[in-house]
Amino acid sequence: MHDVFTSDLLVGKVAFVTGGTSGINHHIALRYAKAGARVALIGRNVEKAEAAAAVVRKAGGEAVGLSADVRDYAGLEGAFKAVHDRWGEIDIVIAGAAGNFVAPVLGMSSNGFRTVIDIDLVGTFNTVRAAFAFLRRPGAAIIAISASHSTMPVAAQAHVCAAKAGIDMLIKSLSLEWGSQGVRCLGIAPGAVENTEGMRRLAPNGAENLQQIFASIPLGRQATRDDIADLALFLVSGAANYINGTIISIDGGSLNSGGQRIGEMLMASVEDARVERGHP
Numbered sequence: 001m002h003d004v005f006t007s008d009l010l011v012g013k014v015a016f017v018t019g020g021t022s023g024i025n026h027h028i029a030l031r032y033a034k035a036g037a038r039v040a041l042i043g044r045n046v047e048k049a050e051a052a053a054a055v056v057r058k059a060g061g062e063a064v065g066l067s068a069d070v071r072d073y074a075g076l077e078g079a080f081k082a083v084h085d086r087w088g089e090i091d092i093v094i095a096g097a098a099g100n101f102v103a104p105v106l107g108m109s110s111n112g113f114r115t116v117i118d119i120d121l122v123g124t125f126n127t128v129r130a131a132f133a134f135l136r137r138p139g140a141a142i143i144a145i146s147a148s149h150s151t152m153p154v155a156a157q158a159h160v161c162a163a164k165a166g167i168d169m170l171i172k173s174l175s176l177e178w179g180s181q182g183v184r185c186l187g188i189a190p191g192a193v194e195n196t197e198g199m200r201r202l203a204p205n206g207a208e209n210l211q212q213i214f215a216s217i218p219l220g221r222q223a224t225r226d227d228i229a230d231l232a233l234f235l236v237s238g239a240a241n242y243i244n245g246t247i248i249s250i251d252g253g254s255l256n257s258g259g260q261r262i263g264e265m266l267m268a269s270v271e272d273a274r275v276e277r278g279h280p
């Protein structure tokens, strides 16, 4: 934990994290648990959810793993109810479940496009909608995990760009409706983050592709998962009490250097895959 934060910052708080079984979301949950929160990790696969919770418990935190697909409203509502029954009002919601694959518009079906919209955008709607009845009001904070894709167009990522842009506007609109209830609605928009499923999907060839991505980042490196968890912790702390209805970029300045280079690299990787499959 970054040394500006204390280990009792979130004692008594309850956090509900969708997509909490891996990557950024799991790291945020771990950080919250280390700051004293009880965390519920939600994922599609029950074994993975339980294993992810066991990792948090092994680190000294209090955690439970539950299975729900964010596309299934009733299942998600059931998970909120189970957490509320167990620990009481929910203070923090991380809407982090996401899906991605690399494909140009002409390389995906309507169902492929809809699948990512369903997981990312409708899944975020389902999460916040189902959360409301169980939130501490006033006092709760909701953070959606967006991406630099929401404002920076990237070729071979039109589905993700559209979904993440929708998430940003959902959160901003929600802040108008729920601010008066004392619920803060926020987004975190990371760029490239090391050791995540997202980067493995965007850069399946590893170091060579990643070097091209790094070259376009003004700070010259990807974010670490700690960088993202630090921001997520700050946003639910008292120091962020007046921050509401905004999406915070955490991308080393990438938005200023544009997504064209990343898109060119992704389009080239799609071409390589077509050639490998024997469809030149």
Ligand code: HXC
Binding pocket: 098, 099, 100, 101, 102, 103, 107, 108, 109, 110, 111, 112, 113, 115, 116, 119, 147, 148, 149, 160, 190, 191, 192, 193, 197, 198, 199, 201, 202
């Ligand atoms: C074209 C594809 C495709 C591909 C899937 N589809 N992969 N189309 N190119 N590479 C199409 C399928 O053909 C199908 O359409 C439709 O998408 C649904 O596919 P399913 O496999 O049936 O869906 P499902 O099992 O629900 O899986 C959803 C998924 C999958 C998104 C496709 O990858 C997934 O579950 N991902 C979750 C984990 C994940 O992606 N994490 C990374 C998040 S990273 P048809 O028409 O054939 O039925 C992230 C960060 C973004 O979001 C920003 C990074 C900087």
